[in-house]
Amino acid sequence: MDEKHVEGDLVNVLYTEEQIQNRLAELAAAIERDYEGKEILLVGVLKGAVMVMADLARHFGRHVEMDWMAISSYGSGTKSSGVVRILKDLDTDINGRHVVVVEDIIDTGLTLSWLVSNLASRGPASVEICTLLRKPEAQQMSVDVKYVGYDIPNEFVVGYGLDFNEKYRNLRSIGTLAPHVYS
């Protein structure tokens, strides 16, 4: 779906499909260079990272394995609680593996700071992060991110896996919603 079909919820495009794909190709090339001679396990975080994972993985010119985790914040019910539980764990034993976590966005950083320490406790050879988007102004937890697509302003974005109330994930581009959608 493209932004012309978003039922009047005007989307200001931040990144087009072409820009996203070009940037993912660059990130895949950088990862390939850095992991020459090493096997890579890409770990996608459901559901937002589905599109990034699908396209990033296909930009590689070599084999990569993919696995998935589903995690959820609970307690206050907001993601800023920082309390996370695993809804679906990896199928793969990552002991001794080179893991690259694939994300759509780092906002407060709470999800990934929790996930990285969880993964690190399983004895991987290495854990790095690749995220398409990052909001430096929103970050509450410092997360060491090796591969970043774009740093963006502190605004709510949708599309390309990113949702608002589970909608807009299938938008090909990434954009901001018209304010009336939130009110």
Ligand SMILES: O=P(O)(O)OC[C@H]1O[C@H](OP(=O)(O)OP(=O)(O)O)[C@H](O)[C@@H]1O
């Ligand atoms: O840096 P943070 O503030 O923790 O936010 C980033 C996380 O929030 C979103 O996931 P969400 O929990 O909304 O689930 P979803 O991927 O299923 O949309 C996004 O996909 C990241 O995983």
Ligand code: HPA
């Ligand atoms: O800006 C965002 N958009 C969609 N989902 C998100 N999860 C954290 N930040 C965002």
Ligand SMILES: [Mg+2]
């Ligand atoms: Mg979400």
